[in-house]
Amino acid sequence: MTKIKYKSDQVKTAIIALLPSFVLLTTFAIIPIFLSLSSSTLEGNNYMGFKFVGFSNYLKVLTDSNFWKSFLVGFQYVLVIVPIQLVLAFFLASLIIKLKQPLQSIIKVCIYVPCILSGIVVGAIFMYLYEYDAGLINTLLKIFNVDKVAWLADPKTALVAVGIASIWAGLGYVTLVMLGGLLDIPKDYYEAASLDGANIWQKFWHVTLPGIKNVGAYLLISCFVSTFQIFELPFIMTGGGPLDSTMGPIGYIYQHFSYDTTLGFTYASSVLIALFLAVASSLVFKLVNSSRSQE
């Protein structure tokens, strides 16, 4: 068996180069996840002492209908936000390609402005827009003789209302990434297709769509993961209500963290979310990869 010889100066340098990030990562990511895992099997606090209860906290979480409801809400957020963002981004990106300067540069910056704002600020703006009596949206509705809508207080509309805020805040980034993907498709492909007599739809189907598959896949995964974990927007706009219709999984965990008198339940639910996201992202990743390899 041949032993790989490592040049000692490289190894020494690597240790120095990796040390700070390694230490920080271990301290603030790896150790905490193990702490969460172990704490999730305990009940109690450091006043009464801790008792090992095995999976009992997990059982409590899994038998809580509100836990499953929060998952459902998480998926609802994804369904409301992600497809719309992807489709709108595609059309916007296609539009931007066709624009002339300086409009093209201006629009790129303008659509990105919402993306740099914090969730709290976006939530505050939209909360004000949606305000029942004096918000801009209801005022506009009044002008058109439509009844005021309790956007954030009606369980039928609250999720969509939060979703719209989220789409507004994220669309710029998704569009710009999509734009990058579209620009990467070599123009010759389109020319070749034209020569072959393809129409617009065929060009889209056979040139554009395959061309943006990578970018689309990246966006799908990252949007799914981040949308599922949406927290700051509903936290400030609705606090999870009404009737928990905007309470996603992270909101659920935070609520238990706030009100439970001990932490075992909170830890267990946070571990379950981590598990779910890990499994879900690798599933989506596999799905996307397999469809990529089919080409």
Place this chain on the structure above:
Amino acid sequence: MNKKVKNIIFSFIAILVIIISLFPLFWMFISGFKAKTEIIATPFKFFPDTWDLSNYLGLLTGKTNSIFFPRGANFLTSMGLTLLISLVAVVLSILINSLAAYAFARLDFPFKKTAWLYYLITMFIPSISILISATQVTKFLGLTNTLPALILPGVVYVWSIFFYRQFFLNIPRSLEEAALIDGCNRLQIFFKIYVPMSGTPFVIMGISVFQGFWNAFIWPTIVMKNPQFMQVNQLIAYFRSSQGIEWHMLMASSALASIPLIVLLIIFQKKIMEGIRISGMK
């Protein structure tokens, strides 16, 4: 269809999109000028009757008339502090992450694959799962309620290590080999060759890190109780309490907090656009 007509239609739609993107922000800024009695009063007024500076001034001078604003906190100081923290975080982040990226891109060492996996895995841990235990670690290190506690946990940004590594892989090895012959050690090569060339990725990632720290909310909320050290977004959230919402302060403080980010965007727009384009390519 006529090319010119098409152009006009596209430009029109583009302008519509720009308005939709910017209007809510504009609305937030104007609303900050409305007095408490005006802001949710009916009948509705688009522009404030009187352009009341007291909300903005109150935040900047520390004399807010707010019921909910924490005693001992000062919004202007908080902006300054959040700025300082974000800048320090950016410097540390660039330094520490690029060093790691260099190791993975150009150095050979045992367990390299395992180490890479170790780093990668942390990208898949949702922050909520480590939030509370991280406070325990913070306490263990004696950092509760201190400024380092606000900075250190967020410094390592594995995505940026990815990004830098990709960039470093594209730097020709010949430069390195020449320097080695000249007698430089690997670390000197990093600082003398790789770093000066990395202006673009550093700026791109730096801005992303800055944004993350400036906009931080959950972590400061659970780890910083001292009102003198609270971060801006943490303070803004106080205006929206279950006991009532102070809309005028909410709008004014949100507006103030957004200004630095908008300024950054305008200054660095080219690099930011470039960064987004690259990030999608992986």
Place this chain on the structure above:
Amino acid sequence: MKKSRLVMVGLVLVGLSTLNSCKNEPWGDKTRIVFWTPPFPEQETRDWLVKYTDKYNEINTDNVYIDLLFIAQDAWEQTLKTSQATGDAPQLSFENYADILRKTMSGLYMPLDDYLPENAFADLYENVNEMTMENNQHYIYPAFTEPYSMLFYRKSMLNAAGVTPPTSWEEMYQASKVLTTKDRYGIQLIPSAQLGWAIWGFQAQAGHYLLNDNWDAPLVNDSFNHSLFDVWYRINKEEYTTKVAQESYTMITPLATGKVAMQLAGSWVIGQLKNDYPNVLDDIGYVPCPTIDGIVDGVTTSAMGGWGMAMDAHAENPVEAGHFINYLLAGDTNIMLEFFKSTGYSKLSGRVSVDEYMKTAPESANDPFRKFMVEKIAPYSLAEPIYIWEISRDYAQAMESTYLSNISIDNALKALDKKIKDYILANELAGTNPQK
């Protein structure tokens, strides 16, 4: 390049850490006792706390410094819990009774019996004394109690519409209907954000809350709750109440500004009216909260809550902390009297000595609202429940689901009943009621 950058980073870090130690440390070498309190909406209460904490810091002979810190109500539980988990909980905290007793079950608080003089507890009215105890030990020293379900109304509006103040739920519905006009709602019920706990005021009228004494069965699916859900549903569905409340249950603003003709609220609002809306005060009337059958003397119409001080179970200086509690709340009656005066006599004292004084002093004795509270409401009010928060949240959601999601009342109550049974099983609540 490398050196200068590292130096810069180093300097900044050094700068940061000196910022830390630059903190104001007014306690010097005295023993520091941290005391957390929420920022009460009444400025007067905040001022009173600051005044007497400062005073104690000057005059105490234990060489302690009480470090008063206001923590936002919304961040209260998370902040407290995190500090308890990391071992830096404040030694003293100002909280409401139900929260303290609920958390005492997890061992978080210190029994006060060894740290306060005997006469401090002997000075309490019996029902208040009970509200501070669990397993026969005292965990709270009460500052004030307040019943929080009463009906306030605008006399002029009711007169103009020819309506008498309602005494039963049905009358409340009828009155709300008549009083709703184009410009105002007939009544403000309880806003969604506070419904979970404020509805205890109505539940109290049944003589019990949602769990039986042994905590092994729910008491929800009955005609009392059915009727309550029904009247709530009708008032909301037919829009005689604000659809989206702009103010919290704790604020009397909607009634004071004429947006509603009647408002359910707690006794503390009288203090707000006196201090912030004195012009409207004469037009405000109040009656006990309507009950299912109407008001008869001796009938429970409200729940009773209150606020007091508790000591952390791991307090390092329990003796000295106890001295402060004694000074502020259980000692010189003038300190408490000043508090009650500044809040417009809208709160009640659990201490016999303080209460006796207020009964006889001309200023307070003839205060009509105080009389009303003391004679008609407080004696019959029920102390708040201390079971897990999910039960109260689910009750509120069940109520709202009838008009927000069109779930029938029968189904809502059935589902709630089942849900509570599930909680009892999952959390093994049976037999764990510490007050029985």
